[in-house]
Amino acid sequence: GENVEQHPSTLSVQEGDSAVIKCTYSDSASNYFPWYKQELGKRPQLIIDIRSNVGEKKDQRIAVTLNKTAKHFSLHITETQPEDSAVYFCAAAPYNNDMRFGAGTRLTVKP
C-alpha cells in the first residue's frame, strides 16, 4: 500500500517568513494529494489539494507543487501569520480513495 513520509516534523518561522513542508509517497498510482490543517482541538480541514495532471496550484498565500517523477509534493505558505500555526498533514490517494496520511508537521509562527 501507499506510504507517505512528511518533513519536517516541527517548523518554527517568524511572522512574514515563508514555510515549506515536504512529502514523499511510494505508490506511483497515487493521483490525488490533499493538504489538511488541524488547529489545536479542532478537526482536520482541507486547505488545498492537487491532482496528478497538474504540477502546481495556488490559493492566495498557499501553494502546492507536485513532482510525479520524483514522487514528492510540497506545501508552501508565504507571508506567514500567527493564525497559520497548526499541524499540517499531507496525504496521497491512489484509485478508490484509499488515502494515506503523513505523520504531520507542527508549524509555529512567532509574532
Added chain:
Amino acid sequence: DVKVTQSSRYLVKRTGEKVFLECVQDMDHENMFWYRQDPGLGLRLIYFSYDVKMKEKGDIPEGYSVSREKKERFSLILESASTNQTSMYLCASSASGTGSTDTQYFGPGTRLTVL
C-alpha cells in the same frame, strides 16, 4: 455544508469493555473512514467502507471491527478495549464511489481513554 458528527467527544472505558464509537454524516456520502490519531504517527487508517454493509481493512485493523448498516452511519467497535487503544479517533466521509478520489470531511474526533 458537510456535517460529520461523532457520538462522543470524550470517553473513558475499562480494559476488556466493548466500546462503540458512532459516526454520522448528513451529505449522502458513499465513503466513510475511521482513523486513529497519535502524536508523531499522524492519521492511521483503521477501516473504511464504500457502501452499506461493505468494509475494507486499513493499515491497523487488529482489535477493531466496523458496522455500516445504513449509508449515513459508520460504527467502530473495540471488541475488548485495551490500554494501547487509548487514542483520538477520527471519522471521515467523502462523496465519490469506488474508482475515484474526493475530499474527505472529518468529524470532531472522540478522545478515548482506556484504563
